[in-house]
Amino acid sequence: MQVALFDLDNTLIAGDSDRLWGDYLVEVGAVDAETFAAENERFYQQYVAGTLDIDAFLAFALRPLAEHDEEQLLRWREAFIREWIEPLILEAALDLIRTHRERGHRLAVVTATNRFITEPIVYRLGIETLLATEPERRGGHYTGRHTGTPTFQEGKVTAVGRWLRDEGLDDRERWFYSDSLNDLPLLRQVEHPVAVDPDDELRREAEARGWPVISLRDSR
Numbered sequence: 001m002q003v004a005l006f007d008l009d010n011t012l013i014a015g016d017s018d019r020l021w022g023d024y025l026v027e028v029g030a031v032d033a034e035t036f037a038a039e040n041e042r043f044y045q046q047y048v049a050g051t052l053d054i055d056a057f058l059a060f061a062l063r064p065l066a067e068h069d070e071e072q073l074l075r076w077r078e079a080f081i082r083e084w085i086e087p088l089i090l091e092a093a094l095d096l097i098r099t100h101r102e103r104g105h106r107l108a109v110v111t112a113t114n115r116f117i118t119e120p121i122v123y124r125l126g127i128e129t130l131l132a133t134e135p136e137r138r139g140g141h142y143t144g145r146h147t148g149t150p151t152f153q154e155g156k157v158t159a160v161g162r163w164l165r166d167e168g169l170d171d172r173e174r175w176f177y178s179d180s181l182n183d184l185p186l187l188r189q190v191e192h193p194v195a196v197d198p199d200d201e202l203r204r205e206a207e208a209r210g211w212p213v214i215s216l217r218d219s220r
Contacts, residue, residue: 004105176192178198
């Protein structure tokens with residue numbers, strides 16, 4: 001069984017769910033609008049530039065999970081997925097997922113965005129495995145911290161390697177689809193790296209290495 005790995009944000013969906021969740025929290029009044037929005041944008045620009053301090057970002061991004069009742073968080077998340085994420089799901093991405101499934105491949109999303117945000121999105125996409133940054137829970141409540149190694153940059157390599165070993169798939173042929181320079185560590189390790197609507201640095205790397213460059217947004 002071969003393996004198809006997918007980044008999520010700006011790859012299978014036409015936007016960044018982590019950034020958008022922050023914008024949504026501002027809109028519903030869950031966070032201080034002025035300070036949170038500015039920090040959210042600052043961290044996103046660092047991510048785009050490949051300079052993000054992932055621990056500092058997670059301390060910021062996971063704090064709202066600890067500051068609100070979980071039932072309220074789930075209500076917000078349900079509305080967020082319905083109103084903000086559903087319109088960003090790419091038909092060509094669903095076709096790509098379907099093609100790999102029909103070929104009998106094992107599918108997984110590997111994303112730096114935390115599981116609270118991404119789990120229902122990946123479920124909606126019909127992919128059975130999610131490797132994501134894990135928010136910490138204690139006593140049935142989120143703490144505002146993360147557990148384990150964030151699935152970011154080299155952390156994606158670590159998470160995928162562990163999952164492949166656990167599933168007995170570590171000797172299988174692998175595809176990985178991503179838009180971001182932050183995913184170069186994993187793209188360089190798989191047999192079939194594919195740049196999807198890539199940022200400028202990833203496009204240069206893909207062209208230099210002869211990797212396929214595709215768009216899933218052409219039909220939008």
